[in-house]
Amino acid sequence: LCKFFGVSRTTAINAYRWLEQEELVATKVGSGTYVKENSPLHSETFQIPWSQLFIPYPQTPMTSILKELVSTPYASEIISLATGMPDPSFYPLDIFNSLFKKYLCATNPADFGYIPTEGYQPLRETVASMLSQQGIDTTPDRTLIISGSQQGLYLTSKVLLERGDYVIVQSPTYIGAIQIFQAIGARMLILPEDNSLNLDILEDYLIRYRPKLFYIISTYNNPTGQVLTEQERRDLLRLAMRHRLVIMEDDPYSQLYYGEKPPLALKSLDNSESVIYMSTFSKTITPGLRTGYLTGHPALINRLALEKQYVDLHSNNFSQWLLNLYLKQGYYEEHLKFTRREYKKRRDVLVKTVRRYLDKEISFDVPDGGFYLWCKIKKPITSARLLQEAIKCGVFFVPGQAFYTVPSEESEFRLCFVTHPEPVLVEGVKRLSKAFELIHKN
């Protein structure tokens, strides 16, 4: 038995002794060891020790600050500038309703049965042509419909990375990606965000570590709002090609620009199939659709589809059907125009109000698009400390450490400016300024 389980005799004897001490078993000399009549091992109330059953994480995961924040029960009067969520009052429910009424019963019921893992074919076609209009040269069979970008990040990491592999990430970057890399046991090499892409550090990493992937939010990074210039995009691709580096381009925000259009996606400049591109309708329409899309080399799409099949067979086809109609009938473009206009106003109000009330306390760069204002506290106050006081004053944000691969004492934080209308943003900033006052008083 010891051989079978791969344990030594001493371990087995110690285990028996422990069971005896705990009065779970009794030993009868000459007969053997028996589970005791009243032992909890017999009992119907015996509880499975769930936390002991999970396979160990390759790396200790950081506590999920975002998850905790979102699930912390809070009174409705607290203003949350934490979660990256569109304004729910902008969700196009009336249009969805009319599309359902008009088309649902006329649709072939088979469209709502099991469908191919790669996605609802009409949506694959519509998305491929939308991507082509955005400069990304793709076809329906190179397009995979996914259950949000989060799934794209997970599946891609799952098929490309093994424990111990190196991945380059911007620092700071999206927490959801950091956590996937950690869970897989990949080693992250960080590329500091100093207003430009540091190609020297990048090349050094490529030569020294031969990383498998570079994960990048090329346009309106979450949390910093930074955008790669067109030149940086070209230089990066040249370097990637030279070193056979795969780039995972995560692009949920590029359609939400508040001034000039941003440069075209890395994928649109990619002549060597180095880039895996993914985006989502979560930020532009509603996260509840749980629908995103990914495009890349056909071999990758095939492998990802296989992996996706293990996870969910295919993404929700009611959402896919609805989105296809929504896109085809031109509603998406209209909606994007509307949200750009509204979110720009919100960004401007937040920037103005922060300058008015918090100029002495924080510095920031004005983002040209996306959802977030990335703030740096000027005085030596950590954002965790600020959050403590902010919650007392009735406002929430995400402390900066959530976006770093190594938790640190830092003084940055992220404010999301799209979820609430202007007056709520103004009130949120006033509360934040009260939180600073409380800190200075103590």
Ligand code: PMP
């Ligand atoms: N990538 C980035 C950069 C994000 O900000 C988010 C959402 N916060 C996601 C991926 C996940 O998006 P989805 O809802 O499409 O899964």
